Amino acid sequence: MRLWLAASVSLLSGVSVVAQQRLAPVVKAHEPYLALGIVAPLFADFDGDGTVDVLERGALFPNTGGHFAPVPTRFANLNVGLGTFDFDGDGRPDVLHGSDTSYPNAQSLAVGLNRFPGAFVAGTLPALPSSSINAWSVADFDSDGDFDIALFLYSSGTLPILLANDGFGNFTDVSAATMPAQHVNAEDAIAADLDADGDVDLLLTGAPSLAWLENQGGAFAAPSAARFPPGYGYAFAVADLDGDGDQDIIANDFDV
Ligand SMILES: [Ca+2]
Ligand SMILES: [Ca+2]
Ligand SMILES: [Ca+2]
Ligand SMILES: [Ca+2]
DSSP states (O other), X not given: OOOOSSOOOOOOOSOOHHHHHHHOOOEEOOTHHHHTTOOOOEEEOTTSSSSOEEEETTEEEOEETTEEOOEEOSOTXXXXXXXXXXXXXXXXXXXXXXXXXXXXXXXXXXXXXXXXXXXXXXXXXXXXXXXXXXXXXXXXXTXXXXXXXXXXXXXXXXXXXXXXXXXXXXEEEOHHHHSOSSOOOOSEEEEEOTTOSSSOEEEEESSSSSEEEOEETTEEOOOBOTTSOTTOOSEEEEEOTTSSSSOEEEEEOTTO
């Protein structure tokens, strides 16, 4: 069983104030739910009444004063929640979800756009390889004000994937022009502006140690571990821990 030692946080840095307002809030579900045998629920105000609701296995549990009664979402493909993001910028939380496993197959990846009080409707995704998703991250990687999706797959023959959002929750595979043309064995991915140049980079664990993909104007350089000590590569979090204005990293080796 994989047991993660710390929760990860996704940080968005260096985007404009307008983009930051549009891109908040960010919630990334993580594997502990699944490692414990609990299907990953998502928490957000899905029905827009000001209270935090629960979404799990295709059912919405609206929060009515602390009581949660399931309501079918009428979106049959809404399986295990990965995260909640406002993909179409309408102020309502949308969802990223996959198949019922701790490492969903990329082919099962789906975006549910919030149309409550009606239902979720599917955003458009390109065909993706049949391989489990080792790591994923959602952030505004091309700095155009909407959430994009980065994927790192398990199968050795796969390449990193970047799906660019058109602003309405429809995604295009832009990997060939933006991602390194090599398999990247990432266990988890966090988006953060590590070099403080205004764009969102990707910090990876398990590749095999900490490594990062530098965002160079919307295209990512090959993974580099040169700036990191060896042997730290499973649980991590990113924040400005010493208050000096740049992003610091807490990491923990799986074997320690
Ligand atoms: Ca609510
Ligand atoms: Ca939305
Ligand atoms: Ca974007
Ligand atoms: Ca950067």
